[in-house]
Amino acid sequence: MQGRFFWEKRTEEGFKKALDFFEQAIAKDPSYALAYVGLADTYGTLIGYGFIPAEETIPKIKALLKKALDIDGELAEADVLLALITYNYDWDWEGAGKRFELALQLNPNYVYAHLWYGIYLANKGQIDKAMERLKRAYELDPLNIVANYGFGPMNVLARREGSAF
Numbered sequence: 001m002q003g004r005f006f007w008e009k010r011t012e013e014g015f016k017k018a019l020d021f022f023e024q025a026i027a028k029d030p031s032y033a034l035a036y037v038g039l040a041d042t043y044g045t046l047i048g049y050g051f052i053p054a055e056e057t058i059p060k061i062k063a064l065l066k067k068a069l070d071i072d073g074e075l076a077e078a079d080v081l082l083a084l085i086t087y088n089y090d091w092d093w094e095g096a097g098k099r100f101e102l103a104l105q106l107n108p109n110y111v112y113a114h115l116w117y118g119i120y121l122a123n124k125g126q127i128d129k130a131m132e133r134l135k136r137a138y139e140l141d142p143l144n145i146v147a148n149y150g151f152g153p154m155n156v157l158a159r160r161e162g163s164a165f
Helices: 002-007 012-028 033-048 054-071 076-088 093-106 111-123 127-140 145-149 151-157
Strands: none
Touching: 002 012, 002 033, 012 033, 033 054, 033 076, 054 076, 076 093, 076 111, 093 111, 111 127
16 A cells, blocks of 8 residues: 555655555565556556656566466456556557456456556547546546546547536
8 A cells, every 4th residue: 555655646756665665565475466566557657757768667567467467367457557568568459458358347446447448548549438438437536646637638639628528
């Protein structure tokens, strides 16, 4: 929980603290799959914010997610991150879609599954479906800053300026 708390701060300092907490969790319990996912997610977010290079870090993220799925093969959180890597770095959009759908089957209440799947759908030009996913993410966690942020660009794409949904 402490790792996620600092990860949600969305600052370089917060991400560094998150890494430390996830590494501590793994040291205390090497079978805690969500700690590996948290570590992978933090590295991925550091890439997204431009703090570290993707080329060096993506293999590490994939290894962390493999470890998490070896421990628990039904982690929606891991499948969402693999979907992001699959379409952002491996350019396998069909495979990414399947991963997102699997994640939503495993955990239909996982905010980030809806959020990132929505952005993926928007990138495919499926704006109405994307808006449905973003709306669901917002319903699940109305205070989530990332879920709230997604509505602005999506409304512009949908030509719905001034609308929340």
